Amino acid sequence: MPPTPPPDGSPRSAAELNARIRAFWIDGRGHPTVALTDEQRAEYQLLLAELRQVERGDVTTAA
Template identity: 45%
Template structure:
C-alpha cells in the first residue's frame, strides 16, 4: 500500500473517492500502469465500502 493510501476503515465519502478515481483515469490518459491499476483497485474497494455505508446510514 502506498504511503498516500488511507488506513482501512477510512471515512472518505463515496463522492470524494469517485472524484479521486476519475482524476486517476484523467492523469493516466485512460491507460493505467501496473502501479496505477493497483491504486485504482484499492480506490474501488474503498468506494464500494463507502457506498454500502452510505446506504446503511440512509436506511
C-alpha cells in the same frame, strides 16, 4: 502505491473517492488516459473497493 487514508483515520467521502478515481483517467495535459501502469491499476482497484465500502455504509445507514 496504496491510497493514503485521511490523517485522522476517518473514512473518505464518496465524493473524494470519486474525484481520485476520475483523476486516473485524465493525464497531466487534461487528455483521457489510455492505459494505467500496474501501480496505478493497483491503487485504482483499492480506491474502487473503498468506494464500494463507503457506498454500502451509506445505504445501510440511510435505511
